Amino acid sequence: MRYQNATAYRFLAPYLLIFSIFWLWPIINSFLISFQATRTVPWRFAPTFNWGRLIGDPAFFNALKNTLLILVIQVPVMITLAIVMAVLLNSPLLKARGLYRFAFFAPVVVGEVAYSAVFRLLFNLDYGIINKLLNSVGLPRIDWFSNVTPAMAVIMIAVTWRWAGYNAIILLAGLQSIPQDVYEAATLDRVSKLKQFFYITLPLLKPIIVFCAVLSIIGTMQLFTEPFLITERGGPGGGTETLGLLLYRQGFRSLNFGYASAIAYTMAGLAIAISLVQLWLTRDPK
Amino acid sequence: MAAVTLKNVVKRFGGFQIIHGADIDVNDGEFVVFVGPSGCGKSTLLRMIAGLEDISGGEIAIGGKVVNDVEPADRGIAMVFQSYALYPHMSVEQNLSFGLRMNGNPKADTERRVKRASEILRIAELMKRRPRQLSGGQRQRVAIGRAIVREPQVFLFDEPLSNLDAELRVQMRVEISRLHKELGVTMIYVTHDQTEAMTLADRIVVLNAGNIEQIGAPLDLYDDPANRFVAGFVGSPKMNFMAAKVVGNDDDAAVIELANHGGARLRKPLSGARPAVGADVVLGVRPEHFFEAGEGDCDIAVKADVAEHLGSVSYVYASAGTNVGAGPEELIIEREASRQRANGDHMVVSIKAGRSLLFDGTGARIR
Numbered sequence: 001m002r003y004q005n006a007t008a009y010r011f012l013a014p015y016l017l018i019f020s021i022f023w024l025w026p027i028i029n030s031f032l033i034s035f036q037a038t039r040t041v042p043w044r045f046a047p048t049f050n051w052g053r054l055i056g057d058p059a060f061f062n063a064l065k066n067t068l069l070i071l072v073i074q075v076p077v078m079i080t081l082a083i084v085m086a087v088l089l090n091s092p093l094l095k096a097r098g099l100y101r102f103a104f105f106a107p108v109v110v111g112e113v114a115y116s117a118v119f120r121l122l123f124n125l126d127y128g129i130i131n132k133l134l135n136s137v138g139l140p141r142i143d144w145f146s147n148v149t150p151a152m153a154v155i156m157i158a159v160t161w162r163w164a165g166y167n168a169i170i171l172l173a174g175l176q177s178i179p180q181d182v183y184e185a186a187t188l189d190r191v192s193k194l195k196q197f198f199y200i201t202l203p204l205l206k207p208i209i210v211f212c213a214v215l216s217i218i219g220t221m222q223l224f225t226e227p228f229l230i231t232e233r234g235g236p237g238g239g240t241e242t243l244g245l246l247l248y249r250q251g252f253r254s255l256n257f258g259y260a261s262a263i264a265y266t267m268a269g270l271a272i273a274i275s276l277v278q279l280w281l282t283r284d285p286k
Numbered sequence: 287m288a289a290v291t292l293k294n295v296v297k298r299f300g301g302f303q304i305i306h307g308a309d310i311d312v313n314d315g316e317f318v319v320f321v322g323p324s325g326c327g328k329s330t331l332l333r334m335i336a337g338l339e340d341i342s343g344g345e346i347a348i349g350g351k352v353v354n355d356v357e358p359a360d361r362g363i364a365m366v367f368q369s370y371a372l373y374p375h376m377s378v379e380q381n382l383s384f385g386l387r388m389n390g391n392p393k394a395d396t397e398r399r400v401k402r403a404s405e406i407l408r409i410a411e412l413m414k415r416r417p418r419q420l421s422g423g424q425r426q427r428v429a430i431g432r433a434i435v436r437e438p439q440v441f442l443f444d445e446p447l448s449n450l451d452a453e454l455r456v457q458m459r460v461e462i463s464r465l466h467k468e469l470g471v472t473m474i475y476v477t478h479d480q481t482e483a484m485t486l487a488d489r490i491v492v493l494n495a496g497n498i499e500q501i502g503a504p505l506d507l508y509d510d511p512a513n514r515f516v517a518g519f520v521g522s523p524k525m526n527f528m529a530a531k532v533v534g535n536d537d538d539a540a541v542i543e544l545a546n547h548g549g550a551r552l553r554k555p556l557s558g559a560r561p562a563v564g565a566d567v568v569l570g571v572r573p574e575h576f577f578e579a580g581e582g583d584c585d586i587a588v589k590a591d592v593a594e595h596l597g598s599v600s601y602v603y604a605s606a607g608t609n610v611g612a613g614p615e616e617l618i619i620e621r622e623a624s625r626q627r628a629n630g631d632h633m634v635v636s637i638k639a640g641r642s643l644l645f646d647g648t649g650a651r652i653r
């Protein structure tokens with residue numbers, strides 16, 4: 001038995017080694033770095049230097065506000081949209097189901113840079129198709145990237161476009177695990193399709209919806225690509241700067257690794273806290 | 287309460303026809319069982335009565351009203367599913383009342399109906415539990431309770447006992463029988479288990495490959511099956527079928543020679559048309575209709591391969607001769623326990639003409 005375990009660990013050793021060096025150590029080390037003043041040479045231990053700055057930093061609270069705003073608006077909209085897409089995908093009336101399933105999932109596969117470039121073009125002030133469409137129905141053009149509110153909207157639309165289909169596929173799997181005869185029993189009970197959705201489908205789908213919501217919360221807390229590429233590093237004037245972007249700016253532009261580490265741990269802590277609250281709110285009553 | 291009438295009911299899935307024109311009259315208050323091997327179309331037929339499957343042809347009437355285009359909920363039926371189909375996220379009480387609540391039924395009436403169902407099924411102490419906290423038998427009761435609260439004219443059961451263990455199955459069988467007496471409503475029950483059919487039914491409908499083979503009271507089917515399929519399906523253990531050839535004919539009987547028993551001959555009195563001399567026929571004998579040597583009309587010798595002793599009776603699995611293209615002819619012979627045979631023994635048993643059935647090469651009965 002002992003010998004067998006030893007063999008197993010020898011096989012695992014290469015992975016464990018790489019995991020320790022490139023995952024475990026950075027996680028521990030960044031925690032230690034967050035307690036050091038890193039703008040001096042050599043770095044020195046100063047426990048309140050970064051954490052003290054964090055709780056009084058307007059840039060941090062701006063990024064936090066932006067991130068939470070996107071979280072509160074975009075995640076519910078996307079999950080609702082994903083549920084609707086999943087229900088439509090699950091409809092027996094749908095032809096070419098495989099094609100739609102692929103189409104909804106495809107945005108996840110598209111490269112981030114390519115998709116960001118396309119969204120910049122779509123929302124371009126002078127020749128973007130969105131403004132052309134607005135013009136064609138008599139609405140004024142919108143300067144999407146020069147004002148904070150439209151810029152935030154573009155980010156939320158982009159993130160929703162990219163991830164709604166992904167969540168829909170997960171929800172579809174959940175829908176398909178609900179036995180058909182439960183719906184047949186409800187049909188015999190004269191329960192309309194709409195009531196079946198609200199009283200049977202949604203409650204039975206709840207664990208999957210919570211799972212998708214937690215995944216999305218974690219993803220949005222780390223949001224980086226879209227504000228970096230689509231609204232050009234959190235523009236206009238920091239109006240779309242997220243925590244992920246602030247972390248990047250502090251760590252890799254200002255080379256202030258101590259402060260960046262403190263931000264990183266705050267992001268992780270918030271994601272865990274919000275997810276736990278979410279799980280607690282949606283727990284099954286015993 | 288209502289009668290259910292099926293007239294030339296046909297079901298096609300795409301170009302594939304699976305019910306070939308079913309005619310069934312279920313009387314008001316009757317307990318009718320659809321029985322047949324899996325894939326015979328019995329569940330489809332039940333789902334067509336419920337309205338969960340469309341009807342490709344023919345007519346279904348419930349209580350004298352044609353319901354072909356009536357919504358399932360308006361047909362006055364309630365259905366109990368094989369998998370129970372309980373709402374997993376609701377308590378037993380909510381499961382029972384869900385349909386009524388969704389339809390705005392007055393609260394007091396809903397409570398009265400739920401209470402009555404819980405008393406009939408003795409599940410009052412389970413009302414706050416979720417389905418996953420119940421045993422199989424309890425879930426089955428709740429599923430039946432959900433049907434009772436609808437106060438339907440017709441109950442439909444789709445293999446309701448097949449997920450239960452043997453002991454519970456017997457117990458629930460008795461309960462469903464009791465329920466039928468208590469409520470006095472029409473019940474249509476689908477099963478592949480001929481024992482369930484025999485014990486529950488007022489009348490049995492035997493289905494095979496989308497055709498109705500025979501409709502009749504349980505003992506009528508047992509004593510007087512219309513064809514070889516019904517003869518083999520009803521009764522446990524199965525009826526034995528022995529290959530034979532017609533070797534003689536007279537005014538009121540045919541003489542047949544058993545193919546695997548050394549030229550043993552039986553004179554079988556017949557009332558209908560006599561089969562031609564030389565025709566291949568099959569003689570059907572139930573396990574309990576083998577008699578001691580000399581007691582019957584024709585003695586045959588067999589080799590006892592295995593004996594199963596059940597206490598009150600024993601079943602001897604015996605063999606004799608060789609059928610063309612098959613192994614030896616297998617027979618199951620019921621013996622009283624006191625006359626057990628040891629494995630491997632040779633034994634002689636006797637067949638009575640009046641206790642055997644004759645079938646032609648297509649399986650139709652020769653009377």
